Amino acid sequence: MSALKADMFDAPIETIASKAMMEPPVHMKHPNAVILLSGGLDSAATAAIAIERGFELFALSVDYGQRHRRELLAAADVAASLGVSRHVTLRLDLRVFGGSALTADLDVPKSRSDAEIADGVPITYVPARNTIFLSLALAYAETIGAIDLFLGVNAVDFSGYPDCRPAFLDAFERLANVATKAGAEGARFTIHAPLLNMTKADIVREGARLGVDFSKTWSCYDPAPDGVACGACDSCTLRRKGFEEAGIADPIIGRRVIRS
Secondary structure, eight states, rough: SSOOOOOGSSEEEEEOOOOOOEEEOOOOOEEEEEEESSSHHHHHHHHHHHTTOOOOOEEEEEOOOTTTTTTHHHHHHHHHHTTSSEEEEOOOOOOOTSSSTTTSSSOBBOOOHHHHHHHHTTTTTOTHHHHHHHHHHHHHHHTTTOOOEEHHHHHHHHSSGEEEEEEEEHHHHHHHHSHHHHHHHOOOEEEOOTTOOOOOHHHHHHHHHTTGGGGGGGOOOOOTTSSSOOOOOHHHHHHHHHHHHHHHHOOOTTOOOOOO
16 A cells, blocks of 8 residues: 555645654765656656666655646655655645646646647646756755755657756756755755656666566546546657557556555
């Protein structure tokens, strides 16, 4: 059973991996890093890459009122399966702004072609989401003495989100190094996006190589009431394409995955 319970969605801030770990972390052999962990296959693969590179991972997930809150359960499962040192889920309800099919009563686009997915910024874009999330990750990093931030953005097989592009990541890294106490004192933050130039098939293959349990991940933006992925939103389409082109079976296809 997932460490994330349904009633925990009502708490403003939750530490998931271990509620006993409330004291500042002690010195560790490996350098600390913060990862934005959504529960999707991209962030799971990114976490595995960071671990392979020798980082001690501190995961951050955000309950922002997203339509597909099922991903938060997946994030808790992924964090536990990869053995991160601490997993924090922070509640920040972006439904107060809306402006996205993920945070407002707007239809999620379905059954779009690859050309349609690649054309423009879709209604599933959440205004400034990665700017907000990276800012939170940066604050978390300062508290644990970390200068490395990981996120699973991709600019090849993706939905055209502007905050998944190299220019955004470069700009945020510059910001991190002038907007923080650590930066002012000489620390140099690095934003790591190891999947940035990989196809979705490459990401699936890399995750498989690193032993990621894809059955614990979640991608669908608009799951059915019975808990089955819709199979038609952009995220489901890109996931299906990735597994098919990688020649690997997707373990969650057609399976009811909502759990109490």
